[in-house]
Amino acid sequence: MxxxxxxxxxxxxxxxxxxxxxxxxxxxxxxxxxxxxxxxxxxxxxxxxxxxxxxxxxxxxxxxxxxxxxxxxxxxxxxxxxxxxxxxxxxxxxxxxxxxxxxxxxxxxxxxxxxxxxxxxxxxxxxxxxxxxxxxxLRLVSPPPGPLTAHVRSYIDLQQALGKDYRCQEDALQDFDGFLRDQAVLSAQAVTPDLLERWLGTLTCCARSRIHKMRFVRRFFDYLQSLNLVTRNPVPVFLTSPHRLPRSSFKPFIFTRDQLGAILAEAKKLPDNHMWSRRAETFSTMLTLLCALGLRHGEVLRLRLCDLQFDRQTLFIAQTKFHKSRYVPFGPKVGHCLERYLDVRRTLLLPVRDDDPLFVAKRRRPISNRTLLDIFREILCALRISGIPGQYPPRLHDLRHTCAVNRLLRWYRDGVDVQSRLPVLSTFLGHVDPQSTEVYLTITADLLREANVRFHRHFGSHFDEATHP
The missing domain is CATH 1.10.150 (DNA polymerase; domain 1)
Known part of the structure; x- marks a missing residue:
């Protein structure tokens, strides 16, 4: 209708x-x-x-x-x-x-x-x-509600209001709710570990997906428990254990300071071609933002002229991953880099409108994600940066990992309480919570050295006394 x-x-x-x-x-x-x-x-x-x-x-x-x-x-x-x-x-x-x-x-x-x-x-x-x-x-005939229907809806609405996608979680919880309805379960309190095991037996997905779905259900019951709707969480911990999942061997490539400098220097040597002139200025500026601010490359590609606010020294990043918008501050060096690029851009493309993309090729065509990735690989090949044998090769997204690790390293060297600053880093990177940021914090030799220095500064005297009484 x-x-x-x-x-x-x-x-x-x-x-x-x-x-x-x-x-x-x-x-x-x-x-x-x-x-x-x-x-x-x-x-x-x-x-x-x-x-x-x-x-x-x-x-x-x-x-x-x-x-x-x-x-x-x-x-x-x-x-x-x-x-x-x-x-x-x-x-x-x-x-x-x-x-x-x-x-x-x-x-x-x-x-x-x-x-x-x-x-x-x-x-x-x-x-x-x-x-x-x-x-x-094709008209949808709504199935009769299950014992968890109302709670699932409020839980999903809450999570999505926080900027999370949660479509996979919604599908899993609705499937579990339908199973409980078919089993004549009348309330969330009546859910038992035996029912959960039987539901798992009905799933046809791989073992990894089944464990993820069980984790979704466990978090959902944590939510119900926080509202005093159930007295206990019926999901056994062993069903969600990470030891039951195959371990990922992926490690991001963390660029050194010398490598970052070489990448930016090589970008400034890029020759022009038939697609656009001033190719060097365009890509060196884009890579500067990726290295210095840890932006996602999609965020850089979508920047508009009106997103630059030099009076506040910020970039406005609109509606990106997790449906979040944020302001990203930049320092004087990044500001000078952007001003130099804008001077070049104004000479190439007139008139300039506020809602124009910041980075464009000839005829105002936006630069594609594929083009940026290809240029980055071209630069890495020219510099012979190939990564460590047996690991994944360097990626453009690893510049974001590198930015996060370097910020952590600087805080360690400045004597800052790193744990208290993680929410700041999380907001800067556009994450929902600090737990999402932990994925980016790869341990490097420099980071481990600084952590050891700090540990020895606080507790080294106790070890010295024990070794040399």
């Missing part, structure tokens, strides 16, 4: 501005989908256009106009391609809802009412002789 209560009339100019900003914000990502989007979204805007009495172009956006456009758009197209086009429209409508121009994500709500069907399944229904009847057959 179509929701007829949510109808929005928007000025086309406002919607086109949102689309332009979205293209700038996603510069360097999903190049194939961006290419499709440059055709899909203008077609969609034409399909829902109307003029008012004063001649202003308006858009009538509601579930009916969206559905009518989708029926027309998928006609005669291959199912995978048509599904990609609908996915692009879905992302754009989500962005539009996020700006407040429309009060709800209409296409997402429609998909939810159809059981969150895949785009390809929706295309198959839309391409039938009677698409509305085919879509009606």
């Amino acid at each position: 179509i929701d007829k209560t949510k109808c929005y009339e928007l000025r086309r100019l406002d919607v086109e501005r949102v689309w332009d900003n979205h293209l700038a914000a996603t510069a360097g990502e999903r190049w194939h989908q961006r290419y499709i989007g440059r055709h899909v979204i203008p077609d969609f805007l034409v399909g829902v256009s109307a003029n008012d009495s004063s001649g202003i172009q308006l858009l009538a956006i509601n579930q009916r106009t969206i559905l009518n456009w989708m029926i027309r758009d998928v006609a005669g197209k291959a199912i995978p391609y048509a599904a990609e086009r609908l996915a692009v429209l879905g992302r754009f409508l989500k962005v539009l809802a996020g700006t407040g121009l429309i009060g709800a994500d209409l296409l997402a709500e429609y998909r939810t009412s159809r059981g969150r069907q895949s785009w390809q399944r929706l295309v198959r229904a839309l391409q039938t002789d009677n698409p509305e009847a085919a879509l009606a057959e």
Whole structure:
């Protein structure tokens, strides 16, 4: 059934501005989908256009106009391609809802009412002789609630409000809730270790995934216990033990100070090519931000001119991983580097708009993620930085690991209480909590040496007295 209560009339100019900003914000990502989007979204805007009495172009956006456009758009197209086009429209409508121009994500709500069907399944229904009847057959029939349904919903809402994704956790908990319903379990308090073992036996995933799902359930019952809804956690600790999981041998590559200096120096030697001039200035500035500020490379690629605030010496990083935005401060050296790059950029691309991407190639084309990765590998090959035999080769993301480790090393050398500063580092890196930051803190020889010096400073006299009474 179509929701007829949510109808929005928007000025086309406002919607086109949102689309332009979205293209700038996603510069360097999903190049194939961006290419499709440059055709899909203008077609969609034409399909829902109307003029008012004063001649202003308006858009009538509601579930009916969206559905009518989708029926027309998928006609005669291959199912995978048509599904990609609908996915692009879905992302754009989500962005539009996020700006407040429309009060709800209409296409997402429609998909939810159809059981969150895949785009390809929706295309198959839309391409039938009677698409509305085919879509009606997909309508979601809600199963009867289980003993944990209400608690699962509030738990997932809480975690997602904290910026976590939690879709995998939601799927696992809903599956467990359905199992309990089928077993005629009436309350969370009635869950036993035996029931958990039997649920595990119904899962067809690998052992690693089963242990992860059991960890999800254990954290969920910790939450219920904190609310006094259960008196104990029924999940046995041994079912979530890390010893039951295969150990990961991955270690990030931590660059030395000399290697970082050589990488930046090599970037300044990059020759121009047909894609853009001043290639050296562009990539040396990007790598400087990655080395000095520990940004994710996607965050650097999505920076816009308006995100630079020289008066406050900060970069604004908008809506990145974990759905968080943050301000990242930078020092005088990084500030001078950015100012030099902006002087070059203004001479190449005029006029300059505030919402333009900061880093672009010729004809204002954003730099892709693949291009940045290829240039970084080219620099590493030129410098013969290949890593340690038997370990993973250096990655662009390892610059972020290196930044975190160097910050920790500097705090040790300055005599700072490192443990109390971890929340600061976590916020700087854009993490949800300090536990997420611990992944980046690889032990290096320098870090271990500084930790030993600090330990000896505090407790060395006791060992000296014991050795030389």
